[in-house]
Amino acid sequence: MSEELTSEVIADLLATAINAVAATSSLAELDHEASQVRAKDSALMLARRSLGTLSDIDARKAAGALLNEAMSVFGEAVDARRAALEISERASQLEADRLDLTEVVVGDLRVPVGRGHAHLVTQTRASLEAVFVAMGFTVTEGPEVETDWYNFEALNLPPGHPARDMYDTMYLDIGEPETVLLRTHTSPMQIHLLEQAVAEGTLPVHAAMAGRCYRLDTPDARHLPVFHQIEGLVIDRNITFADLAGVIETFTAAYFGPDIHARLRPAYFPFTEPSAEFEITCTICRGVGCRTCSRTGWIELGGCGMVDPAVFAAVGIDPVEWSGFAFGFGIDRCAQMRHQIADMRSLIENDLRFMRQF
């Protein structure tokens, strides 16, 4: 045999092997066939083993190279057949599995019984919205993808404004650089609402708007890059800082309970002036002072202030005739405080054992 190991012989051996593979009709058959060809006693393997008996070195080398080539061609043929068989096997499995959903006899089916649990963030959001509805606010919401105009410029954060850096913004690779972005707060809704109210002549506005926001925050026990905020906006005649303070106080008592109070302290938000941060009585120690509130008895909840004249200018509202306030805070943070959740990340794990508590 060894003396006959010509290129024709090798080509024949390869053709036989490939034909066998091509003839297979299932993955199992293919595996079987491939292992036959690769087995020690297959024709190709015997041919390889017989190389050692060739006396002529050049002939041995040439035949060896041809055999290696043949094995690699064979390997490709197996792979190609495998891919084809996988497609057809999936097709036939799917076909065997076919179910015509237009002729389902619905009455025979049991739908899971028991009661599910709404997500804690949803529950929190719903109860916050209910409080604001009761206080006379209309609930509305807007898109999560925004532009620099709504998220920044109309809110008195023009391009290059250093305070833009405070909002660790995620930009989208669409249009001009740093133009399309994921909103970093719910405040763009202020602009949408005011633009609409001006266009339709429907001032005053008393609105609460909640939704998902995004910031480049590495997740930790108190921060998630994807989070939820709720925002309030009141634009009317004769609205003052006293009304803002009153609304915050009322909302705090309504949501957290009558023994939780609110206080305001000066802060900076480009879209409000005067601006304030609002703190509430620590929900853990009820104002006595504990680790959570750094022994101050108060915890920060959100920001607020009188709508800045620059915002009125951006939407074309006369700041002498109209005045108003806005406030905003984190829904997730609210839930975290009310339920004393150690790690915010529990909220996105969707572990049923955690969810069933609420």
Place this chain on the structure above:
Amino acid sequence: MRAPLSWLKEFADFPDDVALLRATLDDLGLVVEDVEMVGEGLEDVVVARIEEISPIEGADKVRRVIVEAGSGPLEIVCGATNFAIGDLVPLAPVGATLPGGFSIATRKMRGVTSNGMLCSGSELGLGDDHSGLLLLTETFGAAPGEQITTVLGIEPDVVFDVTVEGNRPDAWCISGIARDLAGRMGLVFRSTPIAEMPRSSTPTSMLASAKVLDPELCPRLGVAVLEDVEVGPSPAWLQRRLALAGMRPINNVVDASNYVMLELGQPTHPYDLAKIPNAGIRVRRAASGETIETLDGVLRTLGVPGRGLDDAGIDCVICDAEDTVIGIAGIMGGATSEIDGSTTTVLLEAATFDPIVTTRTSRRLALRTEAAARFSKGTDPAIIETAMIRFAELVSLSSSRVRLCDDPIVVPSEPPVRRQVLVPIDRVNGLLGTSLTSTEAMELLARLGFEATATEGEITVLVPTNRPDIRSGDPGVADITEEIARTAGYSTLPRRRPSWPQPGAPGERQALRGAVREVMLGIGASEAWTSSLVAPGEVALIGLAEDEVVITNPLTVEESRLRRSLLPGLLRSIGRNLERRQESVALFEIGAIFVHPSAGGPQRSTRAGALGGHEAIVPGESERLHLLLATDEVDARTAVAVAQQLADGLGLARVIVASSTEVGDMQAGLHPTRSALLIDKATSCVVGAVGEVDPRLVEQIAPSAKDRRIASVEIDLDVLRDSTKVQRRPLEATSVSRFPSSDLDLAFVAADELSVEALLDAVGAGAGDLLEAIRLFDVYRGPGVEQGSRSLAVRCRLVADDRTLSEAELATVRQSMIDSGAAIGAILR
């Protein structure tokens, strides 16, 4: 910003009541994050000399040490090894309480009694070094038994760690905090005195020149020259103060520059004058492609536009008199003119730079220095002269021969103009809900250095130059109002609960979501929240071939795309729950999905760009409900049943299941032969999809759910909100019959092509007004029924409003229904 009380006290006579000071700072909006009591806990710590060191048998981490601390030998167990016999180290004796509250008591370890603790720098709150004991051997005046506070010159102090808001650059320095605090507490504020110090009669202009070529980038430039400087260490008190404020002392020149910045808020930059060719500086915009090697040894290319919106690549640079760049203005100096031990003549640059240009340059070059942060927020152009002289004075404290050259150069030399704001007192009261008089408002403003005069209800306010945050015109009124409120104290302002005639109401989105959620909870599903940020490849994963919405600057690659479907995230959550041995998992989510504008789906055009004057096409957002059921005995039919429950719960008139041959985006990721579309029967609009999750997808991303059938229902809530796309049940009630109803069961043989819906419609129509309900109750294929056809059994409930139906009537109706079926090819079996 760390503000030591001792430093604040140089500007006003503040009381020592730390709690009062903290509360007052908080109430001013200068929020105190932390208060550090310096020197507290060091009262009992003394210097000890090492007399003997010996090992302790069986312990290889600690040794027995005998020390002398003035009152006879003491045996101590110590874990540090960085000392030898004769060294002087700090000893906290038994009974001492260290900073941080750690109390020292007698301890016994392996038979050795430890009568105290030898301390490291970090244990004493004197630095970060905890690698070994704080060695005092070389410290002047250290002797056994001496108090460590005396030896190290530590005076008790209080450091307030204050967070200064971005709009208050004036308060980002010791004098600024002191000014606010003194104003609120009604104390006299002392500004920095102009020091008497040796001057050189040589005018500054003889030794150096200063020129501003682009004044909009550098509104004001000051240059001072100090001769006969000896570079060396700063006085101990100055070093200590810098350390308390969080800066590392370097040498007297650099320290003086840092001290001035911390005290007055003005960053300055000292150059070695000998290293500046032609002894002068020029400030200008960098040419495109110009380069400089900054102090940190990095070669920076300037004048190149960046990615930032409207970033034209404007950089402001400091050049020597030959116009070679020697520093990036307000951010970092160059390596060539750095101060070193051989410096004798110092050129000090103190300038005002444009905040926006500085912000952009600092961002673009990722060079975020302390000076850049300050110029980005705005500095006081009028403080330049004071800052230069204060710098010279501080250098002179440790360099006795130093002389300040006469007439430091300031371009332009005129003091900056103070902004004027007209503030109607009615507007102030209208914004605050107060009833302040002009006099009261002016008094509050005066405490912060605002000069004001009043005429007929209008206050004319001259804004101090350190308050770049106070705008002119109408916005200025709001700014001044905030200052009045802040000085008065927010807690003193009135509170009122406003009311208006318009009622509050939930929006239609909330209402719909609430109804959907109610049905979902009712069937036992719990609500999940998955991230909208996903990894690349999720679009392809569910079998769609369209562009992904890419985040340019993601936190991680895994969160660099916006989700195209709720399915993958929800499926992973199902998988995780199964892994954690939750047997019966049903999860739903309501949330937005995002579609790339190029995908031809929903997209949105909206205002963008400078002044909102452009239009941007942004990804379409669609609100979806997605439900996955991985409970027992669940399959695609369960999804159909749930969808029907949902349609019923939402008051939809008729939603039907329609098989579709083409896989649209709604069916993406679903089992190709076990899924279908949900269609509003009246409008033919696609409402959603039902089916099972594609087993291949399950295997890929939720292997723990492999070999389970996972039922899926997806609904497009945007479609449900559109009354032109879905028909709801009529508002008007239909009265129900009080007469008995009769059921008729009919089995038809129909070709597979004839849809169940068509049959039900036809057969129902045959019953006319008498039809109360009709439904499919059995499907049969097999012997007795021709291949390509199936038997469909329907149950019709018949009733009349005004009578009980007679046998004869029922027979007529039955025949009519059979005939209707036959008319569309369904033959009674």
